[in-house]
Amino acid sequence: MLSSELRKMARKNREEILSKSVIPKSYWESIETWLGQTGLGDVYLDAYDAIGAWWAAQEAERLGYTINFIRSGCVPSRWFPDGENWNMAKAEAKYQLTKSWAELIEKQALVKK
Numbered sequence: 001m002l003s004s005e006l007r008k009m010a011r012k013n014r015e016e017i018l019s020k021s022v023i024p025k026s027y028w029e030s031i032e033t034w035l036g037q038t039g040l041g042d043v044y045l046d047a048y049d050a051i052g053a054w055w056a057a058q059e060a061e062r063l064g065y066t067i068n069f070i071r072s073g074c075v076p077s078r079w080f081p082d083g084e085n086w087n088m089a090k091a092e093a094k095y096q097l098t099k100s101w102a103e104l105i106e107k108q109a110l111v112k113k
Contacts, residue, residue, distance in 0.1 A: 002042050002045075006045070007041070007042070010041065010045040010047070010050070011032070011041075013045075013046075013047045014031070014032070014035075014047040014050060014051065015028075016047070017047035017048065017051065018031070018047075018051070021051075021081070021082065021089075022081070022082070022083060022084070022085055022086045022088075022089045023051070023081055023086065023089070024086060031050075031051060031054045034054050034057070035050055035053075035054060038057075040053050040054075040069065043069070044076060046077065048076075048077035048080045049075065049076045049077045049080075050076070051080050051081075052076035052077045052078065052079040052080035052081075052093075053067075053069055053076035053079070055079050055080065055081050055093055056076060056079040056093075056097050056100075059079075059093075059094065059097055060097075060110065061113070064112060064113050065110045065111060065112060065113060066110070066111045066113060067104065067109055067110060067111075068108075068109045068110075068111060069109070071107055071108060071109040072100075072103075072104055072107055072109035073103075073107055073109075074100055074103065074104070074109075078096050078100065079093050079096050079097050079100070080093065081093040
């Protein structure tokens, strides 16, 4: 179990990263909610990993899949939406997820809903 102090530090780090990012503020609460509901906020203490996992999960869900992050072996920070603006950040993150798709299939980390 993680200490409450460690959880607070991880959340504060995510808040700092989000405030510097191009991710719209309207998503921030849903990111924290998702991380709490899935328990991945306790797994991915690095803000880039946690937010990248959230983003990839949302994209996979749109396609009818769930990602098994433990099985994937991928570092979710590669899917962190980063760029000049939100549209460019989403495009780059989608590109990175697309590059990872074959690896996710190979490792049986995608579960059809």
